[in-house]
Amino acid sequence: MTAILLQELTKRFGTLTAVNSVSLEVNEGEIYGFLGPNGSGKSTVIKLLCGLLEPTSGTAWIAGKNVRQDPEAIREQIGYMSQRFSLYEDLTVEENLHFFGSIYGLSGRLLQNRSREVMQLLDLSGRGRQLAGTLSGGLKQRLALAGAILHQPRIMFLDEPTAGIDPVARRELWDLFFHFSSQGITLFVTTHYMDEAERCTSVGYIYLSQLIATGEPEGLKKLPEVNPSGTRRLEINCHPITQALRILRTAPYVRDATIFGQAIHLLADASASESDIERDLQIQGVTSILVRPIEPSLEDVFVLLTRRQEAARV
Amino acid sequence: MFRGIFSVLYKETIQIRRDPFTLFLILALPLFQLLMFGYAINTNVRNIRTAVYNLDHRRASREIIDAFTNTEYFQIVRWAQSDQELNDLIVAGEVKIGIKIPADYTDNLLKWGRATVLVLIDGSDSSIASQAVAVSNSVGLSQSLRRLLEQHPVPEPALAVEVRPKMLFNPDMRSANFMVPGLIAIILQIITTFLTAFSIVRERERGTLEQLLVTPVRPAGLMLGKLAPYCVIAFLETCGVLVVMRWIFDVPIQGNLLLLLAVAVLFLLTALGIGLLISTRAQNQVQAMQMAYFVILPSILLSGFVFPRESMPAVMQWVGYLIPASYFIEVMRGIVLRGAGWLELWENIAALALMGFLFLTVSALRFRKTLG
Numbered sequence: 219m220t221a222i223l224l225q226e227l228t229k230r231f232g233t234l235t236a237v238n239s240v241s242l243e244v245n246e247g248e249i250y251g252f253l254g255p256n257g258s259g260k261s262t263v264i265k266l267l268c269g270l271l272e273p274t275s276g277t278a279w280i281a282g283k284n285v286r287q288d289p290e291a292i293r294e295q296i297g298y299m300s301q302r303f304s305l306y307e308d309l310t311v312e313e314n315l316h317f318f319g320s321i322y323g324l325s326g327r328l329l330q331n332r333s334r335e336v337m338q339l340l341d342l343s344g345r346g347r348q349l350a351g352t353l354s355g356g357l358k359q360r361l362a363l364a365g366a367i368l369h370q371p372r373i374m375f376l377d378e379p380t381a382g383i384d385p386v387a388r389r390e391l392w393d394l395f396f397h398f399s400s401q402g403i404t405l406f407v408t409t410h411y412m413d414e415a416e417r418c419t420s421v422g423y424i425y426l427s428q429l430i431a432t433g434e435p436e437g438l439k440k441l442p443e444v445n446p447s448g449t450r451r452l453e454i455n456c457h458p459i460t461q462a463l464r465i466l467r468t469a470p471y472v473r474d475a476t477i478f479g480q481a482i483h484l485l486a487d488a489s490a491s492e493s494d495i496e497r498d499l500q501i502q503g504v505t506s507i508l509v510r511p512i513e514p515s516l517e518d519v520f521v522l523l524t525r526r527q528e529a530a531r532v
Numbered sequence: 533m534f535r536g537i538f539s540v541l542y543k544e545t546i547q548i549r550r551d552p553f554t555l556f557l558i559l560a561l562p563l564f565q566l567l568m569f570g571y572a573i574n575t576n577v578r579n580i581r582t583a584v585y586n587l588d589h590r591r592a593s594r595e596i597i598d599a600f601t602n603t604e605y606f607q608i609v610r611w612a613q614s615d616q617e618l619n620d621l622i623v624a625g626e627v628k629i630g631i632k633i634p635a636d637y638t639d640n641l642l643k644w645g646r647a648t649v650l651v652l653i654d655g656s657d658s659s660i661a662s663q664a665v666a667v668s669n670s671v672g673l674s675q676s677l678r679r680l681l682e683q684h685p686v687p688e689p690a691l692a693v694e695v696r697p698k699m700l701f702n703p704d705m706r707s708a709n710f711m712v713p714g715l716i717a718i719i720l721q722i723i724t725t726f727l728t729a730f731s732i733v734r735e736r737e738r739g740t741l742e743q744l745l746v747t748p749v750r751p752a753g754l755m756l757g758k759l760a761p762y763c764v765i766a767f768l769e770t771c772g773v774l775v776v777m778r779w780i781f782d783v784p785i786q787g788n789l790l791l792l793l794a795v796a797v798l799f800l801l802t803a804l805g806i807g808l809l810i811s812t813r814a815q816n817q818v819q820a821m822q823m824a825y826f827v828i829l830p831s832i833l834l835s836g837f838v839f840p841r842e843s844m845p846a847v848m849q850w851v852g853y854l855i856p857a858s859y860f861i862e863v864m865r866g867i868v869l870r871g872a873g874w875l876e877l878w879e880n881i882a883a884l885a886l887m888g889f890l891f892l893t894v895s896a897l898r899f900r901k902t903l904g
Contacts (some may be wrong), residue, residue: 224851268746293748306742308550320539321747365743 221373221404222267225275229262236262238427239276243428244420245314245473246372246404249399251418252408259427260408261301264375264492267406268298298367299375301381303358305365307351311342314350314361315368322369329471336364340394356387363394367401380409387430392417412517423520430523439514444522449473451518454495462504469498476521483518536749540757541684544731548761558727558765559772561721566712568775570781573711577663583610583627585618587635596649600631605667618652628654629664640865641679701786701869708781713864714837716773720796721803721831721857723769727762729824733814751899755892759804766800767793777868786871792864795877798884799860805891806856812898822880831857859884 222244229237230403237259244250254260254451265271267278269289278285281295305314315333323333324332337343340360345353350361352383359379365376369385376395380388392414395405399419407418413474415421415435422432454464463482466475471490492509499507548555548845582600586593600606612618618630630652640647651668655661702709730808744754770793777783785792804820806827814820832838833847835857841849852858859880865870866880874881 290748293746296746298743298746300739300742302739304739306543306740307738308547312545313543317539317543318743318747320542321536321749389742468814476856 219246221281222250222406223279224263224276225240225278226269227273227278227397228260228275229266229271230274231428233261235335237266237273240424241276242429242432243424244404247399247402247405248419249395249405249407249417251415251421252406252424253410253415253421254408254424257405258424260424261313261377263424264298264348264377264408266407267497268296268375269293271519289303294369295372297369297371299366299374299376299379301360301377303350303362305350305358305362309350310347311353312346312362314365318365331413332368336368337345339367339397340364341390345447346388356383356390359383359387359391363391367398367403373374374398376405376407377409378408379466380411380414382514384494390413412515421516423523425524425527428527430527431519434472435516437530438516438519441519443526444514444519446485448488449485450488450490451512451514453478453480453497453510453512454484454499455480455506456482456499456504457506458504461502462499463505464469464509465499465502466495469495474522478515483515486516533593533750534753536753537757537760540749540754541760544758544761545831548765558723559769561691562723562769563772563776565673565719566715566776567780570712570776573715575661578604578659579607580605580629580664581609581614581627582606582629582631583618583621584608585612585615585630585632586636588633588637588677590638592638592641592647593633594669596632596633596637596675599671600668603667605663613875618835622652625654628657628660634888645679645683646793648889679782681744701871702888706783706854709783709869710865712777712783713868714835714861716770716777717799717835717857717860717864718832718837719773720766720770720800720859722828724766724800724803725807725824725827727766727812728759728804729820730807730817731762732808732811733817733820737816751896755808755896755899758890759801759808760808762804763797763800767797770796770800783868786872787867791874792867795860795863795867795881795884798881798888799856799863802856802891803887805888805895809891809895811896812895831855834858835861837861847881853883856884856887859887 220243224242226239227243228235228239234474238478240263252260252263262271266273267280267285269285269292273286280292283291285292306349309317312333313334314502319329319332335503337346340363342360349356352359363379364473370409377516380391394405399405409415418435419431420434421438424427454462459477463477466472466482466484471487474485474506475488495509496507565587584597586597601608603685606629610621612621612630618632621627621631632649632650632652637647638648653661704801719886732741776787807824809822810820814823830851834844834852835855836852837857841852841858844852862880866877
């Protein structure tokens with residue numbers, strides 16, 4: 219079943235088009251990763267879907283309800299976690315949860331139980347009486363998540379939930395996301411991290427206000443634009459790596475070369491063999507060369523699609 | 533329609549309790565202000581600093597000088613030795629009044645039966661100047677009458693026409709009675725407007741508003757939930773300032789105290805409503821501050837607190853009608869000083885009720901729109 223459906227959703231602020239005719243679909247229980255550079259319109263899309271902003275044109279359906287006609291009904295169904303901590307720092311963890319729970323109509327024993335349950339799930343037990351403002355970054359994120367999940371929403375919008383927290387806390391948050399997803403909750407998550415994107419059921423990539431790709435990560439990697447016919451992708455480990463990159467960029471069979479971590483990712487003509495490359499590098503004094511064919515990563519996909527988009531604009 | 537009101541009320545109450553120093557300031561500052569301004573604002577002019585330049589020095593000149601000082605309006609602090617000096621003293625602000633008695637004062641009185649005294653008045657303070665004019669004229673008049681009677685004795689001297697002013701409601705002409713009820717209205721207006729002016733914009737700045745708005749809380753619920761605890765605080769404040777007025781400034785309440793408190797609640801709601809309206813419009817606390825001043829200054833100047841509204845140009849009188857404090861000051865003075873009741877004041881009360889309802893409704897309606 220479709221949980222989120224966008225149809226040519228557009229938002230303009232004066233002359234600036236922040237979201238340009240974005241259409242996409244997210245199924246129930248999916249984790250949808252929404253990616254794009256800063257300022258590309260990710261947060262605006264989330265705000266439109268949560269009813270914080272009104273679309274200029276186009277529309278969206280959340281849990282079968284139209285954001286233009288029925289924003290109040292949507293509010294009951296969604297949980298939202300904004301980019302910056304937006305619970306009350308001068309309230310305790312428990313008071314924050316009681317406040318938000320009671321707005322959704324939870325009260326008495328039900329509210330008590332639900333708060334305790336959520337605090338346990340998010341490992342906040344024992345911190346009930348601590349002021350939210352004194353929590354560490356990771357704990358704040360978990361409290362914000364607790365506030366968003368308390369009323370058992372069917373869809374959650376998480377705007378860069380893992381920005382600025384340490385890797386361990388990041389992994390723990392993602393474990394929770396999978397837990398929610400397994401319970402049938404749909405998650406719409408924006409992120410900058412490619413490893414997070416790889417873990418999503420589907421991803422979308424927004425660039426300069428336009429959605430330029432959407433689909434399952436595996437599907438995107440097999441797109442013909444990403445794998446032009448007559449090319450192959452190779453990973454090269456060698457030493458020194460920067461010199462190798464310079465050499466490869468001038469080689470006639472290389473279409474694109476970028477450093478990824480400790481290795482070079484190469485988009486080369488299909489005719490170029492591993493041994494050709496190895497030989498060319500060795501001649502110039504590069505050592506410990508290891509060349510192997512690879513699948514494109516999501517980052518490859520997005521880098522390529524971004525370039526294509528830019529080329530099309532020019 | 534009011535969904536979330538009790539949740540917001542609960543949250544606001546905790547937040548206020550958690551910041552006891554601010555609460556203390558909210559409750560204590562207005563009392564201090566009332567004490568300070570209540571004593572400072574005194575329109576009963578006494579002992580105006582005066583310089584005298586006496587060129588005559590004979591008995592008649594000393595008599596007229598005594599006549600001036602005996603009124604208690606003038607206090608001679610300097611004796612000038614030249615016209616220039618007399619003038620300079622006024623320019624320098626050393627004295628407000630300069631009295632010059634010409635060298636031929638006594639001669640003229642004896643010879644012609646008429647003489648002049650020059651009274652220079654610093655017009656830069658209008659309330660002092662107007663009283664000085666009135667008192668100097670009456671000094672001249674009574675001196676003339678005395679001389680007239682000496683020359684033409686009448687067995688039982690009496691004025692042909694005697695005007696007997698009788699001051700109702702404030703027989704001693706104490707300015708505290710007149711100023712303090714108005715001052716209370718102004719102080720309450722300032723504190724309440726600021727209380728709520730920051731309430732929503734603060735949440736906007738901290739980002740918590742965004743979180744609040746994705747919940748099903750309704751604008752009216754949010755508004756009233758935020759308003760209620762501040763209304764209670766402002767009401768306690770009102771009781772506090774009334775106690776100060778009654779027992780420290782000794783201004784008795786002639787009318788019905790319950791009616792006064794009921795109208796005060798109405799006024800507080802209206803002023804809090806103005807604050808909320810500001811809060812829904814302002815993008816940050818600095819803007820909210822500016823807007824609050826924009827409301828407060830006219831409340832002080834055009835409401836009839838300082839200057840009588842009757843003497844204002846028609847346009848400004850109309851502006852005054854748009855200021856809730858105008859009505860509340862009327863009601864305060866009516867109940868406290870004249871012992872007026874519902875029958876005499878219902879129009880003011882109705883106007884307040886209408887304005888309060890309007891401000892609250894408009895701020896609730898405006899609220900959703902400000903997100904876009």
